Amino acid sequence: MSSASKPIGVAVLGMGNVGTEVVRILTESTGDLQARVGAPLELRGVAVRDINTARPSIPAELLTDDPAALVARDDVDIVIELIGGIEPPRTHIRTALQSGxxxxxxxxxxxxxxxxxxxxxxxxxxxxxxxxAAVAGAIPVIRPLMQSLAGDTVQRVAGIVNGTTNFILSAMAETGADYAETLAEAGRLGYAEADPTADVEGYDAAAKAAILASIAFHSRVTAADVYREGISSITPADLASAAQLDCTIKLLSICERVVDADGAQRISARVYPALIPLSHPLATVNGVFNAVVVEAENAGRLMFYGQGAGGVPTASAVMGDVVMAARNRVYSGRGPLESTYASLPIAPIGSVPTRYYVAMEVADRPGVLAQVAGEFASRDIGIAVVRQEGAQDRARLVVVTHRAPDGALSETVAALEKMDAVTKISSVLRLEGTDD
Known part of the structure; x- marks a missing residue:
């Protein structure tokens, strides 16, 4: 154990919403933090874009617009990176690590x-x-996967990990408003960025899914390995149909262990909007809240729920990591290392068993339902629910399938699009959270 009186120097890179709250905690909770760490935490500097911007809560001498120089200082022991993006954070983090x-x-x-x-x-x-803090804000999920479940075998990690899309889908379900209207409301409330693409098209959730899959399955998974769809095509009619099926629609990040017929294991990592039954624990997660459900061989089902974004909740997760890193320096310990021993391959989406919800506009004439059902049957896909809405010249036909390979379901939808009796495929969504 090193001397408890020796301070631990901390540098903060970035002072946005999260950085501001981290600095506040560091400066307002010095006594508690020292007691928990075993040594004082001393803020050495904060890297910002513009040092001339007034920040009355922090002494001007601590501000710098040169993050590289701050990282290089000998009196800095822990670097907190909150800039975001790939570069220059990648360089700053690598330099900090290589410098000890x-x-x-x-x-x-x-x-x-x-x-x-x-x-x-x-x-x-x-x-x-x-x-x-990289995956679900204040919700502790990384440490449970890396430490609490280190002696177990994780089978599945699924959750709602993007607050913007969850707010939009929750509001659409509650009010009946369309996607564009609800996205605009999310922007007015500060829940959506000026450019919401990363959120609504699933890129943010896919990055988080890659991190979760890597940890859960002891294999290296990148964002490019994650199958991704966004929510921009979801309509009020989809949500209304989901409600009639006792379901709702959520953007899900799903990472699961897939076992082939020959016993070989692979990883499926995917992000898409899906129907889930109202009885499923994720169905009641609304607004900007996040939740992650972990299923492990021995622990069973565990659910982590809370605020997945925002400056204060995210800063809480950051500071939890800071305390752990500082303790390790005081007591000459180390946290868990990256584990990639399993090196499981990624399963292509076409081979993953899923269920489909397909809504289509069809000509309202005899024999159409039999034609549609025939396309599913020709690929050994069972139909669980068929519902027809409307009449006269056109009808809306909703089909919910049993579980089948995603590729076979996709081929069926492509075949339906070519049928004369089908005038339009209006929605294709997956159904998750059921036993079949």
Missing amino acids: KSVVTANKALLADYTGELAAAAAEARVDLYFE
Whole structure:
């Protein structure tokens, strides 16, 4: 154990919503933090874009617009990276690790593609790389997967990990408003960025899914390995049909262990909007809240729920990592290392068993239902529910399938689109959270 009186120097890179709250906690909770760590935490500096911007809560001498110089300082032991994006954070983090400094980051986009590189640098320098805040804000899910379930076998991790899309879908379900109207409301309330593409098209959730899959299945998974669809095509009619099926629609991040017929294991990592039964625990997660359900061989089903975004909740997760990294420096310990021993391959989406909800406009004439059913039957896909809405010249036909390979279902939809009796395929969604 090193001397408890020796301070632990902390540098913060970035002072947005999360960075501001981290600095506040560091400066307002010095006594409690020292008691928990075993040594004082001293803020050495904060890297910002513009040092001339007034920040009355922090002494001007602590501000710098040169993050590289701050990272290089000898009196910095822990670097907190909250800038976001790939570069320059990747360079700053790698430099910090190679210099023997521990790093705490909330940078999901960076970690989704470069965890291996950064984890290797941390291992070589024998320092810590922590990133609890990268996936679900204040919700503790990374540490339970890495530590609490380290002796178990995780089978599935599924959840709602993007607050913007969850707000939009929750509001559409509640009010009946369309996607564009609800997205605009999310922007007015500050829940959606000026450019919401990363959220609504599933890129944010895919990055988080890559991180979760890598940890849960001891294999390296990147964002490019994650199958992704967004929510921009979801309509009020889809949500109304879902309600008639006692379901709702959520953007889900799903990572699961898939076992082939010959016993070979692969990883499925995917993000898409899906119907889930109202009885499923994720169905009641509304607004900007997040939740992650973990299913393990021995522990069974565990659910983690809470605020997945926002400056204060995310700062809580960041500071939890800071305390852990600081304790390790005081007591000459280390956190868990990256584990990729399993090296499981990625299952292509076409081979993954799923269920489909297909809504189509068809000509309202005899024999159409039999034609549609025939396309499913020709690919050995069972139909669980068929419902027809409307009449006269056109009818809306809703089909819910039993479980089948995604590729076979996709081929069926393509065949339906070519049928003369089918005038339009209006929606194709997957159904999750059922036994069949």
